[in-house]
Amino acid sequence: MAYWLFKTEPEELSIDDLAAEPARSFVWDGVRNYQARNFLRDQVQLNDLVFIYHSSCQPPGIAGIARISRAAYPDPAQFEPTSPYFDAKAKPEAPRWIAVDVQFTQKFARFVPLDKLKKSSTLIEMPLVRKGNRLSVMPVTAAQWQFIVSLTT
DNA sequence: GCCAACGTTGGC
DNA sequence: GCCAACGTTGGC
Numbered sequence: 001m002a003y004w005l006f007k008t009e010p011e012e013l014s015i016d017d018l019a020a021e022p023a024r025s026f027v028w029d030g031v032r033n034y035q036a037r038n039f040l041r042d043q044v045q046l047n048d049l050v051f052i053y054h055s056s057c058q059p060p061g062i063a064g065i066a067r068i069s070r071a072a073y074p075d076p077a078q079f080e081p082t083s084p085y086f087d088a089k090a091k092p093e094a095p096r097w098i099a100v101d102v103q104f105t106q107k108f109a110r111f112v113p114l115d116k117l118k119k120s121s122t123l124i125e126m127p128l129v130r131k132g133n134r135l136s137v138m139p140v141t142a143a144q145w146q147f148i149v150s151l152t153t
Numbered sequence: 154g155c156c157a158a159c160g161t162t163g164g165c
Numbered sequence: 166g167c168c169a170a171c172g173t174t175g176g177c
Contacts, residue, residue: 154177155176155177156175156176156177157174157175157176157177158173158174158175159172159173159174160171160172160173160174161170161171161172161173162169162170162171162172163168163169163170163171164167164168164169164170165166165167165168
């Protein structure tokens, strides 16, 4: 079992959206970066746990936890011409982009803002807090995971 | 809405 | 296969 952090714009999909339908699997689609795609395709496994990070909002930070309810499969949006995630170069027999499904696990009692994460020496290696890093799917070590969870109660 | 960082594209 | 131009991300 591994740990991850996924970024989402809460206006698109937030921890509250997940919490509103806790039995539902949500498609995590639209990842269009190869490094992030490779994590989804090669390493993210069923039942792995995921920090849900809210980006492009005020304040940005980690809002809760989801669980991987379906491992890698071709992102359907790449084949959908009306989707903003459509990719004309992707073919069903040779998909380029990968989706997973997530299911709500927990909303933190205390939101963990990015500025707090940046102050921690425990997290200094996380891509999230590195200047200019835009990776939207990243691994989290067990030590980082436990430290962040400890900030939420 | 600005802009730094950085990945991708395409001309050569 | 180099690299300049371009586009996107995402905090500020």
